[in-house]
Amino acid sequence: MHAWPASEVPALPGQGRDLRIHDTATGGLVSLDPGPVARIYVCGITPYDATHLGHAATYNAFDLVQRVWLDTKRQVHYVQNVTDIDDPLLERAERDGIDWAALAEKETALFREDMTALRMLPPRQYIGAVEAIPGIVPLVERLRDAGAAYELEGDVYFSVESDPHFGEVSHLDAAAMRLLSAERGGDPDRPGKKNPLDPMLWMAAREGEPSWDGGSLGRGRPGWHIECVAIALDHLGMGFDVQGGGSDLAFPHHEMGASHAQALTGEFPMAKAYVHAGMVALHGEKMSKSKGNLVFVSQLRRDGVDPAAIRLALLAHHYRADWEWTDQVLQDALDRVGRWRAAVSRPDGPPAEALVDEIREALAADLDAPAALAAVDRWAALQNERGGTDEGAPGVVSRAVDALLGVAL
Known part of the structure; x- marks a missing residue:
């Protein structure tokens, strides 16, 4: 599968700052020193609908991580998956009378268009769950053969008790885990499981549903969590720098994935930092495909909204914050991009070196994009009110905003 x-x-003069970022597993800021190649895995979409602003906010956060690392003169090895086989995809395809694979291909193509328009840096590897199945099957077999997994009526489940570190990503109690498991794709009430929280690794073939050769597992399809583990281990290995996604992935997805990987390798941790973006709401409720309260990036673009304004609307909120999309949020972003473009269009302006430092410092401090935007606002206000004499300053600002914030002026 290709990315975008x-x-x-x-390129900017000087060098950026090392990133300090909030790690869900430790509950505080961690300083990341990735070495010459920074490694990041971000969980991708289940392509049964178009990219909404909740998706965009998440990928914007991890785009900033990449930009901070690139500004430190590191290379970035970024991997993202596509969950192109899952129950919601099959259910939507059946509802709409469309082939599930065609639906996945159509929505993945639209996602690529949205990411391109928003200037999100693409992953080095963009891997679909279906194409990863040949690498998933051996991992499930290894877990089963090591006693970390068991069969139940043809399905294969992971035993959470096989990982002594289970629970150390989300730090939730058993009751909260069970509740979220039921809400987020698990089956804690299924009879016969050793532990209600045990997640499925391999689902035996169901009549009328797609299935693949699972070797000794029989025909079927993979569970959700093992897909990302197989892709991450194949391309990044254990101990990569950042595992990223929305805050709703901390449990069960990232918790289970970490335990899968740790049971497979005997190493800990799977990732040095588990980083989670906040949720975006509309009309008082989290944007959700199941609720249908969505604002789609593609629809905003069709309505003629400048993608730079969409990106600025996302950047106006700290990545870990939960916030609500409103008409005023969009209008503020449109006004901001107008002010910034007016400021950099003049032939000279106030010196910009200090501004570049402010943006770097803000982003290195847990991706504080609102502080970075405020710094650019101050420079733009001074420029639009008084101007300046540094003929190179507007170009420096334009390049810094592009390189560090992903906004083309």
């Missing part, structure tokens, strides 16, 4: 084209990242 990369926008050019302008």
Whole structure:
């Protein structure tokens, strides 16, 4: 599976700061020192509907992580998956009378278009769950053969008790885990499971549903969590720098994935930092495909909204915050991009070196994009009110905003 084209990242003078970011597993800021190649895995979409602003906010957060790392002169090895086989996809395809694979292909193509328009840097590997199945099957077999998994009526479940570190990502109690498991794709009430929280690794073939050769597992399809584990271990290995996604993935997805990987390898941790973006609401409720209260990036673009304004609307909120999309949020972003473009369109302006430092410092401090935007606002206000004499300053600001914030002025 191919990703989307990369926008050019302008080179800036000097060097960025090392990133300090909030780690869900430790509950505080951690300083990341990835070495010459920073490794990041971000969980991708289940392509049964178009990209909504909740998706965009999540991928914007991890795009900033990449930009901070690139500004430190590191390379970035970024991997993202596509969950192109799952119950919600099959249910939507049946509802709409469309082939499930065609639906996945159509929505993945639209996702690529949205990411390109928003200037999100693409992953080095963009891997669908279906194409990863040949690598998933051996991992499930290894877990089963090691006693970390068991069969139940043809399905294969992971035993959470096989990982002594289970629970150390989300730090939830058993009752909260059970509740979220039921809400987020698990089956805690299924009779015969050793532990209600045990997640499925391999689902035996169901009549009328797609299935694949699972070797000694029989025909079927993989569970959700093992898909990402197989892809991450194959391309990044254990101990990569950041595991990213929305805050609703901390449990069960990232918790279970970490335990799968740790049971497979005997190493700990799977990732050095588990980083989670907040949720975006509409009309008082979290944007959700199941609720249908969505604002789609593609629809905003069709309505003629400048993608730079969409991106600025996302950047106006700290990535870990839960916030609500409103008409005013969009209008503020449109006004901001107008002010910034007016400021950089003049032939000279106030010196910009201090501004570049402010943006770098803000982003290195747990991706504080609102502080970075406020710094650019101050420079733009000074420029639009008084101007300046540094003929190179507007170009420096334009390149810095592009390189560090992903906004083309």
